[in-house]
Amino acid sequence: MKSQELFNKKLWLAPLAGYTDHVYRIICKRYGADVLVSEMISADALIHRNKKTAILAEFYADERPIGLQVFGNSAEKIAKGIELLKQYKPDFFDINMGCPIKKVVKNGSGSALLKEPKKVAAIVRKVRKTHPEIVFTVKIRTGWNSDKHFDDIVTLIEQEGASGLILHPRTRSQLFSGKSDWNYIARAKELVKIPVVGNGDILTPEDGIRMYSETGCDSIMIGRGAIGNPLIFGQIKQRLAQPTQNVNSFLHPISIMKGHFKDLVEFHGESNGIKLFRKFVPYYTKGLFGATHLREAINHLTSKYEIIDVIEEFEQSVVNG
Ligand SMILES: Cc1cc2nc3c(=O)[nH]c(=O)nc-3n(C[C@H](O)[C@H](O)[C@H](O)COP(=O)(O)O)c2cc1C
Structure with missing residues (x-):
């Protein structure tokens, strides 16, 4: 090294x-x-x-x-x-x-x-x-x-x-x-x-x-x-x-969050993956409109499919402003 x-x-x-x-x-x-x-x-x-x-x-x-x-x-x-x-x-x-x-x-x-x-x-x-x-x-x-x-x-x-x-x-x-x-x-x-x-x-x-x-x-x-x-x-x-250029990124944190969730479930299994994921949700969604509602939903849901659905719904609402 x-x-x-x-x-x-x-x-x-x-x-x-x-x-x-x-x-x-x-x-x-x-x-x-x-x-x-x-x-x-x-x-x-x-x-x-x-x-x-x-x-x-x-x-x-x-x-x-x-x-x-x-x-x-x-x-x-x-x-x-x-x-x-x-x-x-x-x-x-x-x-x-x-x-x-x-x-x-x-x-x-x-x-x-x-x-x-x-x-x-x-x-x-x-x-x-x-x-x-x-x-x-x-x-x-x-x-x-x-x-x-x-x-x-x-x-x-x-x-x-x-x-x-x-x-x-x-x-x-x-x-x-x-x-x-x-x-x-x-x-x-x-x-x-x-x-x-x-x-x-x-x-x-x-x-x-x-x-x-x-x-x-x-x-x-x-x-x-x-x-x-x-x-x-x-x-x-x-x-x-490029010190003078504005920092821009084409990826939205919510799409990264969705990928993170899928990876966690794949690696740790559904139940542990969901538990680990819940800790990250407040960070990914900080300051976004509707975040409290999303967090509450994710804290109660126990199926990966349902969680992906609510994330996608949230993603749509964020994209559409
Ligand atoms: C939840 C949490 C877990 C941490 N775990 C470790 C650890 O396992 N080993 C370690 O050296 N520091 C650990 N730290 C300290 C961080 O590595 C880092 O030194 C500290 O958070 C300051 O950096 P930051 O302001 O960028 O977070 C932890 C900090 C937090 C908040």
Whole structure:
């Protein structure tokens, strides 16, 4: 895997547990995402041979380049988790040091690691020593409840041998509140020579362009801004290629939504596909006339044919204005 393929102005789809399954990753790739990452995978669960967890690591050849993301609370477990994930032959690995959710941090994993720069260093060192040949990134926030260890952690991640850094510049205490502070992305670029992937609050193509220009980051990663809006990747590419032209797209989100639904049902089966799809509907239909009615209908219908019918009816009403 050439570093260029990941870090040379590439557009990454962020890992979003519960959303970025195989089906949605492929949709984002189709509309312009360059690099994909799996949802977070527990090193503990891998070590205990949990079958449900192993499914999270599966991907298809057309998803490359793709990284598998692992989380855990010790250097040994994370290195072991990566060893177990190697059988899937991902293009790279990512270590999660940013997850803020209680279940994860109370165990000392995710963003809880940011309280201890020495532990961060030990994890990166162990992974590099155990797996000298792999490409791996580390995904962090700015800190636990302040930025007091930020410079140390960023510097140590480089010194101990990570291939790149992904930064969502909020502290753990902020969860998803307020705005991410992109100055920290620029700061990380000053501190290290390894590539930096900027992440946080890219909701429009303009935000993506602005993150590049304001921070000097090497690649950008988009999460919530891509849910129900996979076109954002192609729109950013269009903007990068022709900065003065208006972004236009010929596809309506509702036709993408219909395709997404069909793919989910085909991949996960009717019942699970419908359940997964319901989470996406508010995002695809945000601000559209009649959306509340459509969402309610989809939340109650249990047959794929009926759901396709209501989507098509809605599509017609949107097209006809
Ligand atoms: C529903 C949801 C699930 C997430 N799951 C993961 C995950 O599995 N691994 C991870 O590193 N980050 C996860 N994140 C964080 C995102 O990858 C990303 O860092 C964060 O949402 C900020 O980027 P955004 O503003 O573009 O969404 C998740 C975020 C959300 C909202």
